[in-house]
Amino acid sequence: MFVNNAIRNDLSTIKIGMANLFIQHTSASLTINENADPDVRRDMEVALNKIVPAQWTKDGTFRHTMEGEDDMPGHVKSSLMGPSLNIPLVHHLVCAPGIKKQTTYQIKNGRLALGTWQGIYLNEHRDQGGWGGGHTRNIVITLQGQS
Numbered sequence: 001m002f003v004n005n006a007i008r009n010d011l012s013t014i015k016i017g018m019a020n021l022f023i024q025h026t027s028a029s030l031t032i033n034e035n036a037d038p039d040v041r042r043d044m045e046v047a048l049n050k051i052v053p054a055q056w057t058k059d060g061t062f063r064h065t066m067e068g069e070d071d072m073p074g075h076v077k078s079s080l081m082g083p084s085l086n087i088p089l090v091h092h093l094v095c096a097p098g099i100k101k102q103t104t105y106q107i108k109n110g111r112l113a114l115g116t117w118q119g120i121y122l123n124e125h126r127d128q129g130g131w132g133g134g135h136t137r138n139i140v141i142t143l144q145g146q147s
Contacts, residue, residue, distance in 0.1 A: 010143050011110040017089040017145015019112060024138045027074030027126045029081030035119025048125070052076045067128075074125035081123055088113040089145055110145075 007019070023030050034040045052073045056062050062072035090113045114120075122137060 013147050014089050014110045014145035019087045020142045022084040022140045027078050028137050029078045029123045030085050031081050031121045032118050034117045036117050048077050070126045070128050077125040
């Protein structure tokens with residue numbers, strides 16, 4: 001995961017805390033979703049395109065087209081998904097309910113407390129702009145916690 005790699009050294013010093021990820025753009029977003037099956041990414045894009053169809057720019061529903069036909073749909077999708085994530089940081093995990101005895105599993109380095117199938121998605125909502133148009137995307141990562 002790119003986020004873990006970017007903050008690996010800082011994570012190892014935190015026993016418990018929070019990571020905040022914030023994308024500095026209005027036509028891209030961050031979300032957490034299943035990361036095991038690549039079809040999830042495709043299906044998310046299909047669903048968002050049905051919720052906010054590109055046709056709305058062509059039929060005049062959207063007037064904001066300063067950066068192309070995919071500009072306003074990108075802004076709406078970004079607003080629906082959101083620009084930030086808060087993720088707990090842990091050094092240990094406690095078993096879930098249903099297990100009679102709670103067991104603590106020690107982990108050498110701090111890590112993002114994502115579930116087994118969870119991954120962090122950077123959602124690009126533009127085809128002509130954004131990554132599709134050669135632009136970069138910046139994510140600000142803030143770590144808070146106890147060492």
